Amino acid sequence: MGNFKKIGDTIENVSSEVDMSRIVIDSEKCKACYLCIKECPKHLIKISDKTNKLGDKIVEFNDSQNACLGCALCATRCPDMAITEVYKG
Amino acid sequence: METQVFKIPESFKKDFRYTFCPGCDHGVAIRLVGEVMDELGIRENTIAATSIGCSVTLYDFLDVDAIEAPHGRALAVATGVKRANPDKFVFTYSGDGDFASIGLAESLHAALRGESLSAICINNTTYGMTGGQLGPTTLLGQVTTTSPTGRNVEYYGYPIKIAEHVALCDGTAFSARVSLDTIVNIRKAKQAIKKAFEVQLHGLGFGFVEILSTCPTNWHMSPEQAHERVRNEMMPVFVPGIYKDVTEKLF
Numbered sequence: 654m655g656n657f658k659k660i661g662d663t664i665e666n667v668s669s670e671v672d673m674s675r676i677v678i679d680s681e682k683c684k685a686c687y688l689c690i691k692e693c694p695k696h697l698i699k700i701s702d703k704t705n706k707l708g709d710k711i712v713e714f715n716d717s718q719n720a721c722l723g724c725a726l727c728a729t730r731c732p733d734m735a736i737t738e739v740y741k742g
Numbered sequence: 743m744e745t746q747v748f749k750i751p752e753s754f755k756k757d758f759r760y761t762f763c764p765g766c767d768h769g770v771a772i773r774l775v776g777e778v779m780d781e782l783g784i785r786e787n788t789i790a791a792t793s794i795g796c797s798v799t800l801y802d803f804l805d806v807d808a809i810e811a812p813h814g815r816a817l818a819v820a821t822g823v824k825r826a827n828p829d830k831f832v833f834t835y836s837g838d839g840d841f842a843s844i845g846l847a848e849s850l851h852a853a854l855r856g857e858s859l860s861a862i863c864i865n866n867t868t869y870g871m872t873g874g875q876l877g878p879t880t881l882l883g884q885v886t887t888t889s890p891t892g893r894n895v896e897y898y899g900y901p902i903k904i905a906e907h908v909a910l911c912d913g914t915a916f917s918a919r920v921s922l923d924t925i926v927n928i929r930k931a932k933q934a935i936k937k938a939f940e941v942q943l944h945g946l947g948f949g950f951v952e953i954l955s956t957c958p959t960n961w962h963m964s965p966e967q968a969h970e971r972v973r974n975e976m977m978p979v980f981v982p983g984i985y986k987d988v989t990e991k992l993f
Binding site for chain 1: 743744745746747748749750754759760762763764765766767768769770773925928929958965966969
Protein backbone atom coordinates (compact mmCIF):
# COMPACT_ATOMS: atom_id res chain seq x y z
CA MET A 654 0.00 0.00 0.00
CA GLY A 655 3.00 2.23 0.50
CA ASN A 656 3.28 2.92 -3.21
CA PHE A 657 -0.05 4.72 -3.45
CA LYS A 658 0.11 8.49 -3.57
CA LYS A 659 -1.98 10.57 -1.24
CA ILE A 660 -4.73 12.74 -2.69
CA GLY A 661 -3.28 16.18 -3.23
CA ASP A 662 0.04 15.03 -4.65
CA THR A 663 0.92 17.07 -7.71
CA ILE A 664 0.88 15.56 -11.17
CA GLU A 665 4.63 16.12 -11.39
CA ASN A 666 5.22 13.81 -8.41
CA VAL A 667 3.07 11.01 -9.79
CA SER A 668 4.45 11.26 -13.30
CA SER A 669 7.92 10.15 -12.31
CA GLU A 670 6.66 6.64 -11.63
CA VAL A 671 4.93 5.91 -14.94
CA ASP A 672 6.07 6.15 -18.55
CA MET A 673 4.47 9.11 -20.25
CA SER A 674 4.04 9.74 -23.95
CA ARG A 675 6.73 11.94 -25.45
CA ILE A 676 8.46 12.96 -28.65
CA VAL A 677 12.14 13.47 -29.48
CA ILE A 678 13.11 16.46 -31.67
CA ASP A 679 16.40 16.54 -33.59
CA SER A 680 17.18 20.27 -33.57
CA GLU A 681 19.64 20.00 -36.47
CA LYS A 682 16.98 18.45 -38.73
CA CYS A 683 14.30 21.06 -37.89
CA LYS A 684 14.03 23.71 -40.61
CA ALA A 685 11.45 25.87 -38.85
CA CYS A 686 8.49 25.22 -41.19
CA TYR A 687 6.27 25.02 -38.07
CA LEU A 688 3.79 22.60 -39.69
CA CYS A 689 3.88 20.41 -36.56
CA ILE A 690 2.57 23.21 -34.31
CA LYS A 691 -0.89 23.18 -35.89
CA GLU A 692 -1.12 19.37 -35.89
CA CYS A 693 -0.65 18.84 -32.13
CA PRO A 694 -4.12 18.35 -30.61
CA LYS A 695 -2.78 19.39 -27.19
CA HIS A 696 -0.76 22.41 -28.44
CA LEU A 697 2.44 21.15 -26.82
CA ILE A 698 4.83 22.23 -29.58
CA LYS A 699 5.94 25.86 -29.65
CA ILE A 700 8.55 28.03 -31.33
CA SER A 701 11.56 28.27 -29.02
CA ASP A 702 14.27 30.91 -28.69
CA LYS A 703 16.91 28.32 -29.53
CA THR A 704 18.42 28.22 -32.99
CA ASN A 705 20.16 25.42 -34.87
CA LYS A 706 23.38 25.68 -36.89
CA LEU A 707 21.53 27.34 -39.77
CA GLY A 708 20.05 30.01 -37.52
CA ASP A 709 16.46 28.71 -37.71
CA LYS A 710 14.31 29.23 -34.65
CA ILE A 711 13.50 25.60 -33.95
CA VAL A 712 10.41 24.17 -32.24
CA GLU A 713 10.42 22.77 -28.72
CA PHE A 714 8.24 20.20 -26.97
CA ASN A 715 6.96 21.38 -23.60
CA ASP A 716 4.78 18.91 -21.75
CA SER A 717 4.85 19.80 -18.05
CA GLN A 718 1.28 18.51 -17.56
CA ASN A 719 1.96 15.15 -19.28
CA ALA A 720 -0.77 15.83 -21.81
CA CYS A 721 0.98 14.24 -24.80
CA LEU A 722 -1.17 11.53 -26.36
CA GLY A 723 1.61 9.82 -28.30
CA CYS A 724 -0.54 10.15 -31.43
CA ALA A 725 2.48 10.87 -33.69
CA LEU A 726 0.49 13.35 -35.80
CA CYS A 727 3.40 15.80 -35.50
CA ALA A 728 5.90 13.21 -36.69
CA THR A 729 3.62 12.15 -39.56
CA ARG A 730 3.36 15.77 -40.70
CA CYS A 731 7.03 16.79 -40.23
CA PRO A 732 8.54 16.94 -43.74
CA ASP A 733 12.11 16.73 -42.44
CA MET A 734 11.74 13.87 -39.95
CA ALA A 735 13.03 16.23 -37.27
CA ILE A 736 10.66 14.48 -34.87
CA THR A 737 12.70 11.31 -34.88
CA GLU A 738 10.96 9.25 -32.20
CA VAL A 739 7.50 9.14 -30.65
CA TYR A 740 6.71 7.06 -27.55
CA LYS A 741 3.24 6.22 -26.33
CA GLY A 742 3.03 5.68 -22.59
CA MET B 743 5.55 0.45 -20.33
CA GLU B 744 6.09 2.85 -23.19
CA THR B 745 5.94 1.71 -26.79
CA GLN B 746 7.64 3.40 -29.71
CA VAL B 747 4.98 4.43 -32.22
CA PHE B 748 7.20 6.36 -34.64
CA LYS B 749 10.80 6.00 -35.72
CA ILE B 750 12.93 6.86 -38.73
CA PRO B 751 12.46 4.00 -41.24
CA GLU B 752 15.25 1.41 -41.31
CA SER B 753 15.60 1.97 -45.05
CA PHE B 754 17.11 5.40 -44.43
CA LYS B 755 20.83 6.09 -44.25
CA LYS B 756 22.30 6.91 -40.86
CA ASP B 757 22.88 10.62 -40.18
CA PHE B 758 20.97 11.74 -43.28
CA ARG B 759 19.64 15.28 -43.44
CA TYR B 760 17.11 16.38 -46.02
CA THR B 761 18.34 19.13 -48.34
CA PHE B 762 14.86 20.27 -49.37
CA CYS B 763 13.41 23.71 -48.62
CA PRO B 764 11.47 24.11 -45.33
CA GLY B 765 7.97 22.64 -45.62
CA CYS B 766 8.63 20.75 -48.88
CA ASP B 767 6.51 17.60 -49.12
CA HIS B 768 9.29 15.67 -50.87
CA GLY B 769 10.44 14.73 -47.37
CA VAL B 770 7.10 13.15 -46.50
CA ALA B 771 6.94 11.28 -49.83
CA ILE B 772 10.43 9.79 -49.41
CA ARG B 773 9.65 8.84 -45.81
CA LEU B 774 6.53 6.98 -47.00
CA VAL B 775 8.63 5.11 -49.59
CA GLY B 776 11.06 4.15 -46.80
CA GLU B 777 8.25 3.01 -44.51
CA VAL B 778 6.69 0.89 -47.27
CA MET B 779 10.08 -0.69 -48.08
CA ASP B 780 10.48 -1.53 -44.38
CA GLU B 781 7.03 -3.12 -44.23
CA LEU B 782 7.56 -5.17 -47.39
CA GLY B 783 11.15 -6.07 -46.39
CA ILE B 784 12.55 -5.28 -49.84
CA ARG B 785 15.32 -2.73 -49.15
CA GLU B 786 18.18 -5.21 -49.70
CA ASN B 787 16.69 -6.24 -53.03
CA THR B 788 15.84 -2.78 -54.38
CA ILE B 789 17.33 -0.71 -57.20
CA ALA B 790 16.05 2.84 -57.66
CA ALA B 791 16.29 4.92 -60.82
CA THR B 792 16.20 8.62 -60.05
CA SER B 793 15.46 11.59 -62.23
CA ILE B 794 16.39 15.23 -62.57
CA GLY B 795 15.11 18.00 -60.33
CA CYS B 796 14.64 18.08 -56.58
CA SER B 797 13.73 14.37 -56.65
CA VAL B 798 17.27 13.54 -57.79
CA THR B 799 18.62 13.53 -54.22
CA LEU B 800 16.67 10.42 -53.25
CA TYR B 801 19.83 8.28 -53.05
CA ASP B 802 21.35 10.62 -50.46
CA PHE B 803 18.64 9.58 -48.02
CA LEU B 804 17.44 6.06 -48.85
CA ASP B 805 19.93 3.28 -48.27
CA VAL B 806 19.30 1.53 -51.60
CA ASP B 807 21.28 1.00 -54.78
CA ALA B 808 20.38 3.80 -57.18
CA ILE B 809 21.19 4.72 -60.73
CA GLU B 810 21.01 8.27 -62.02
CA ALA B 811 18.89 8.67 -65.16
CA PRO B 812 18.28 12.38 -65.64
CA HIS B 813 15.98 14.24 -67.99
CA GLY B 814 13.08 11.85 -68.06
CA ARG B 815 14.95 8.63 -68.78
CA ALA B 816 14.34 7.05 -65.38
CA LEU B 817 11.77 4.55 -66.65
CA ALA B 818 13.84 3.68 -69.74
CA VAL B 819 16.85 2.90 -67.54
CA ALA B 820 14.63 1.12 -65.01
CA THR B 821 13.29 -1.07 -67.83
CA GLY B 822 16.83 -2.20 -68.62
CA VAL B 823 17.64 -2.80 -64.97
CA LYS B 824 14.48 -4.85 -64.44
CA ARG B 825 14.86 -6.92 -67.61
CA ALA B 826 18.49 -7.74 -66.75
CA ASN B 827 17.64 -8.44 -63.11
CA PRO B 828 14.03 -9.70 -63.03
CA ASP B 829 14.38 -10.81 -59.42
CA LYS B 830 15.16 -7.27 -58.21
CA PHE B 831 12.60 -4.73 -57.08
CA VAL B 832 12.97 -1.61 -59.26
CA PHE B 833 11.25 1.72 -58.75
CA THR B 834 11.58 5.26 -60.09
CA TYR B 835 11.02 8.54 -58.26
CA SER B 836 10.62 11.68 -60.31
CA GLY B 837 8.90 15.03 -60.51
CA ASP B 838 6.16 16.08 -62.90
CA GLY B 839 8.52 17.94 -65.25
CA ASP B 840 10.73 14.87 -65.51
CA PHE B 841 7.96 12.29 -65.78
CA ALA B 842 5.36 14.13 -67.84
CA SER B 843 7.28 16.61 -69.97
CA ILE B 844 10.89 15.70 -70.71
CA GLY B 845 10.26 11.98 -70.28
CA LEU B 846 6.64 11.58 -71.31
CA ALA B 847 7.52 9.10 -74.08
CA GLU B 848 9.66 6.95 -71.78
CA SER B 849 7.08 7.07 -69.01
CA LEU B 850 3.94 6.26 -70.98
CA HIS B 851 5.63 3.60 -73.10
CA ALA B 852 6.90 1.84 -69.99
CA ALA B 853 3.26 1.73 -68.88
CA LEU B 854 2.10 0.61 -72.35
CA ARG B 855 4.66 -2.21 -72.37
CA GLY B 856 3.36 -3.27 -68.97
CA GLU B 857 6.85 -3.26 -67.50
CA SER B 858 7.00 -4.75 -64.03
CA LEU B 859 8.06 -1.47 -62.43
CA SER B 860 6.80 0.97 -59.83
CA ALA B 861 6.88 4.69 -60.55
CA ILE B 862 6.28 7.61 -58.23
CA CYS B 863 5.69 11.09 -59.64
CA ILE B 864 5.67 14.22 -57.48
CA ASN B 865 3.32 16.85 -58.91
CA ASN B 866 3.97 20.37 -57.58
CA THR B 867 2.75 22.24 -60.70
CA THR B 868 6.14 23.84 -61.38
CA TYR B 869 9.81 23.16 -62.09
CA GLY B 870 11.06 23.50 -58.52
CA MET B 871 14.83 23.12 -58.68
CA THR B 872 15.42 25.44 -61.65
CA GLY B 873 13.47 28.37 -60.24
CA GLY B 874 9.74 27.89 -60.69
CA GLN B 875 9.18 27.81 -64.45
CA LEU B 876 5.95 26.73 -66.14
CA GLY B 877 5.71 22.94 -66.15
CA PRO B 878 3.37 20.44 -67.80
CA THR B 879 1.11 20.40 -64.74
CA THR B 880 1.02 24.18 -64.10
CA LEU B 881 -2.59 25.15 -63.42
CA LEU B 882 -4.53 27.56 -65.64
CA GLY B 883 -4.00 31.09 -64.32
CA GLN B 884 -0.94 30.13 -62.28
CA VAL B 885 1.84 32.70 -62.34
CA THR B 886 5.33 31.27 -62.82
CA THR B 887 8.65 32.82 -63.84
CA THR B 888 7.98 31.90 -67.48
CA SER B 889 4.24 32.71 -67.43
CA PRO B 890 4.28 36.08 -65.63
CA THR B 891 0.66 36.85 -66.53
CA GLY B 892 -0.56 33.38 -65.59
CA ARG B 893 -1.01 30.27 -67.71
CA ASN B 894 -3.61 30.86 -70.41
CA VAL B 895 -5.03 28.23 -72.72
CA GLU B 896 -4.45 30.14 -75.96
CA TYR B 897 -0.70 30.36 -75.46
CA TYR B 898 0.27 27.45 -73.19
CA GLY B 899 -2.52 24.88 -73.51
CA TYR B 900 -3.92 22.73 -70.72
CA PRO B 901 -2.14 20.99 -67.81
CA ILE B 902 -1.66 17.21 -68.14
CA LYS B 903 -3.50 14.83 -65.80
CA ILE B 904 -0.86 12.17 -65.41
CA ALA B 905 -2.65 9.53 -63.32
CA GLU B 906 -5.55 9.41 -65.80
CA HIS B 907 -3.18 9.06 -68.78
CA VAL B 908 -1.22 6.25 -67.13
CA ALA B 909 -4.49 4.52 -66.18
CA LEU B 910 -5.52 4.45 -69.86
CA CYS B 911 -2.44 2.36 -70.74
CA ASP B 912 -3.33 -1.32 -71.00
CA GLY B 913 -0.11 -2.44 -69.32
CA THR B 914 -0.86 -0.48 -66.15
CA ALA B 915 -1.86 -2.55 -63.13
CA PHE B 916 -2.34 0.29 -60.66
CA SER B 917 -2.63 4.05 -61.09
CA ALA B 918 -3.62 6.46 -58.36
CA ARG B 919 -3.37 10.11 -57.41
CA VAL B 920 -2.89 11.05 -53.77
CA SER B 921 -2.25 14.21 -51.79
CA LEU B 922 -0.10 15.05 -48.76
CA ASP B 923 -2.07 18.06 -47.50
CA THR B 924 -3.54 16.40 -44.39
CA ILE B 925 -2.60 13.52 -42.08
CA VAL B 926 -5.48 11.43 -43.45
CA ASN B 927 -4.26 11.95 -47.00
CA ILE B 928 -0.67 11.11 -45.99
CA ARG B 929 -1.94 7.74 -44.71
CA LYS B 930 -3.88 7.16 -47.93
CA ALA B 931 -0.75 8.06 -49.91
CA LYS B 932 1.19 5.39 -48.05
CA GLN B 933 -1.45 2.79 -48.91
CA ALA B 934 -1.28 3.77 -52.58
CA ILE B 935 2.54 3.57 -52.65
CA LYS B 936 2.34 0.15 -51.02
CA LYS B 937 -0.15 -1.05 -53.64
CA ALA B 938 2.02 0.27 -56.48
CA PHE B 939 4.98 -1.65 -55.03
CA GLU B 940 2.94 -4.82 -54.45
CA VAL B 941 1.70 -5.05 -58.04
CA GLN B 942 5.34 -5.25 -59.13
CA LEU B 943 6.16 -7.86 -56.48
CA HIS B 944 3.24 -9.98 -57.77
CA GLY B 945 4.25 -9.41 -61.41
CA LEU B 946 0.93 -7.83 -62.37
CA GLY B 947 2.32 -4.92 -64.39
CA PHE B 948 3.09 -1.26 -64.06
CA GLY B 949 2.35 0.47 -60.73
CA PHE B 950 2.03 4.25 -60.61
CA VAL B 951 1.32 6.89 -57.96
CA GLU B 952 1.06 10.62 -58.61
CA ILE B 953 1.58 12.59 -55.41
CA LEU B 954 0.26 16.16 -55.14
CA SER B 955 3.02 18.04 -53.37
CA THR B 956 3.95 21.57 -52.40
CA CYS B 957 6.70 23.97 -53.48
CA PRO B 958 6.47 26.79 -50.88
CA THR B 959 9.63 28.50 -52.19
CA ASN B 960 8.51 28.89 -55.81
CA TRP B 961 4.85 29.42 -54.94
CA HIS B 962 5.97 32.25 -52.60
CA MET B 963 3.84 30.88 -49.79
CA SER B 964 4.30 29.65 -46.23
CA PRO B 965 4.23 25.84 -45.86
CA GLU B 966 0.75 26.08 -44.35
CA GLN B 967 -0.58 28.30 -47.15
CA ALA B 968 0.94 25.88 -49.66
CA HIS B 969 -1.15 23.03 -48.25
CA GLU B 970 -4.25 25.21 -48.49
CA ARG B 971 -3.42 25.84 -52.16
CA VAL B 972 -3.15 22.08 -52.73
CA ARG B 973 -6.62 21.68 -51.20
CA ASN B 974 -8.35 24.64 -52.81
CA GLU B 975 -6.70 24.94 -56.22
CA MET B 976 -4.94 21.69 -57.12
CA MET B 977 -7.29 19.00 -55.82
CA PRO B 978 -10.37 20.26 -57.78
CA VAL B 979 -8.33 19.92 -61.02
CA PHE B 980 -6.12 16.97 -60.11
CA VAL B 981 -8.78 14.90 -58.34
CA PRO B 982 -7.27 12.33 -55.95
CA GLY B 983 -8.40 8.75 -56.36
CA ILE B 984 -7.59 5.31 -57.73
CA TYR B 985 -7.91 5.40 -61.51
CA LYS B 986 -6.96 1.79 -62.26
CA ASP B 987 -6.53 -1.23 -60.03
CA VAL B 988 -6.40 -4.67 -61.64
CA THR B 989 -6.23 -6.36 -58.25
CA GLU B 990 -9.89 -5.50 -57.67
CA LYS B 991 -10.85 -8.22 -60.16
CA LEU B 992 -8.35 -10.71 -58.78
CA PHE B 993 -9.43 -10.78 -55.15
